[in-house]
Amino acid sequence: MNFEGFDLNLLVAFNALMLERNVTKAAALAGVSQPAMSAALSRLRRVFDDPLFIRSAEGLLPTAKAQEIAIPVADALGQVRHLMKPAEVFDPTAKQRSFTLGLTEYPMHVLLPALTKKLAAVAPHCTIHVRYFIDRDEVVALLDAGKIDIAVGVPPTKAENRILSQPLLRDDFVTLVGRDHEAARKGMNLQAFLSMRHILVSPEGNHYGLVDQQLREQGLARTISLTLPTMFTVPALLPGTDYVATVLRRVGTTSSRQGDIIMFEPPLALPSIPFDLLWHRRTQDSAAHQWLRGVIAEVGAAL
Known part of the structure; x- marks a missing residue:
């Protein structure tokens, strides 16, 4: 490539295309017309001898070459931007x-x-x-x-x-029961855990979760009696019931019902989130x- 004759504005176009994955949106971001952005993409493809972006239902998908040069191009443009204008200052006490x-x-x-x-x-x-x-x-x-x-x-x-x-x-997982639950007196082990009626929290509406995946690897399963889309409702549902729930620790420690629940370490290995x-x-x-x-x-x- 003859760098002396290279139009650096093409890098601005490339960066906009990487950010937006859409020719029209990239044109707006770069402050040029849609035909000008399309022409820039054609020139970029000739310069790099690569399609760079492939059209798909999800928008423009970058090729391996585009992904390879994306960060160096963005970094180079950032350095040029710092040279061309003084550092921006944001005063949160004064600006709306x-x-x-x-x-x-x-x-x-x-x-x-x-x-x-x-x-x-x-x-x-x-x-x-x-x-x-x-x-x-x-x-x-x-x-x-x-x-x-x-x-x-x-x-x-x-x-x-x-x-x-x-x-x-x-955050890590804990297993919660109501303070009046039998486990609050007898303690928690895997055998007791598997015999209980479980609450599953799944925002996506699934009927299985991380606990079930871990149990399945051991050839085990639990009984799910209630599924919920939100985890922070769980502590209010435990007192006075035989439900058990395995959720993130701060779900229990931040709850207004913290005094009504007992917290155990789960009887199986679970990753922190x-x-x-x-x-x-x-x-x-x-x-x-x-x-x-x-x-x-x-x-x-x-x-």
């Missing part, structure tokens, strides 16, 4: 700004109360909109579409280089977004 957070049930109960308290103190003019989502992979589409600015949830099943993340919280802070690469260098990510990280670290 709204943000949309994507949250699953767990961070909505565990993180959001402390976060809103912090934001009310340090950013009184900021407005926070919360969008609830269930499927961990839904967050990619929400960030791609710009429907949310930042998300907190279990990491998506497939890593995407345009979706950035950092660890925020972890991570919750990440996630955002789109297009907002990586935004001073306002950097500030908010820092506040969320600070609040999460204190939990």
